[in-house]
Amino acid sequence: MSLDGYIAGPNDELDFLSQVEMEGEDYGYSKFCQQIDTVIIGKRSFDKVVDMGFEYPHLDKPVYIFTRQNLPAKGNCIYYSGDLVQLLKQIRTQQGKHIYCDGGAELANQLLELQLIDEIILSIIPVLLGKGIRLFRETLSSSRLELKESKTYSSGLVQLHYARKV
Amino acid sequence: MSLDGYIAGPNDELDFLSQVEMEGEDYGYSKFCQQIDTVIIGKRSFDKVVDMGFEYPHLDKPVYIFTRQNLPAKGNCIYYSGDLVQLLKQIRTQQGKHIYCDGGAELANQLLELQLIDEIILSIIPVLLGKGIRLFRETLSSSRLELKESKTYSSGLVQLHYARKV
Numbered sequence: 001m002s003l004d005g006y007i008a009g010p011n012d013e014l015d016f017l018s019q020v021e022m023e024g025e026d027y028g029y030s031k032f033c034q035q036i037d038t039v040i041i042g043k044r045s046f047d048k049v050v051d052m053g054f055e056y057p058h059l060d061k062p063v064y065i066f067t068r069q070n071l072p073a074k075g076n077c078i079y080y081s082g083d084l085v086q087l088l089k090q091i092r093t094q095q096g097k098h099i100y101c102d103g104g105a106e107l108a109n110q111l112l113e114l115q116l117i118d119e120i121i122l123s124i125i126p127v128l129l130g131k132g133i134r135l136f137r138e139t140l141s142s143s144r145l146e147l148k149e150s151k152t153y154s155s156g157l158v159q160l161h162y163a164r165k166v
Numbered sequence: 167m168s169l170d171g172y173i174a175g176p177n178d179e180l181d182f183l184s185q186v187e188m189e190g191e192d193y194g195y196s197k198f199c200q201q202i203d204t205v206i207i208g209k210r211s212f213d214k215v216v217d218m219g220f221e222y223p224h225l226d227k228p229v230y231i232f233t234r235q236n237l238p239a240k241g242n243c244i245y246y247s248g249d250l251v252q253l254l255k256q257i258r259t260q261q262g263k264h265i266y267c268d269g270g271a272e273l274a275n276q277l278l279e280l281q282l283i284d285e286i287i288l289s290i291i292p293v294l295l296g297k298g299i300r301l302f303r304e305t306l307s308s309s310r311l312e313l314k315e316s317k318t319y320s321s322g323l324v325q326l327h328y329a330r331k332v
Contacts (some may be wrong), residue, residue: 003288003326126310128302143293147292147323
């Protein structure tokens, strides 16, 4: 997110991310991807990746796409329109030990509110955007976090790793 | 600020700061105070410190208190109701090489918008508040920053030091 808390501009612009793009630096992303076994993502975010012409990167694992529509599964992509708590319970009885919430902000905030997020890895980009889509909504309850790690990169990106404090 | 960008709760509550209070740890504050020669602060923030029963800590230096009222100076406290750009110009022709904006958010945002803030030192407290008074307002123009330093403390506080990127 930007220092002022936005993960995209008012029209979903992501161009502010280009200022931290560096050859050979993925900010721990590929290592992180190896640690996860399940992905959940909102349909709007999923469609956005596909619409930009990218292949969705986690198709080697079950990907639960959260939506209000009833849609049939396609390969590893499972569309889900039911209750979030139930879904998480269900995943956890199966493979799900390390479930990655890959956006968007609405899904992340619902999971935070339900106290279903155990860890947050947040990258702060050195920019103020002034407006846009906030990562954290004003609907959240107050909750304490524990800092597990902080990493500073030469691009000015600071990556903070928190765990929910129980 | 909290990880979600608040410097106080909805009713100016500051109790979330107590979770990073540690005996003998001032997070660089006294060292920082030695480096500044002038303070500017909004009247509401200044009055809040005094109302809480504290002596305002920077009275050894000129303190410009920004307000819409016309009030007489008291010792080093100079009340100022004019134009911010003019005030900064005036201070800079005098002693002002290291001017500290000691709150509140409204004054800080005006200065940011006028591109009169050269450096930002920001401490991120490991907590989500969900609501309150934001440090960065939605009136800001987009601006790039340069990370000068990042410090991590055992309490989980992360202090980020940015300079305005010209």
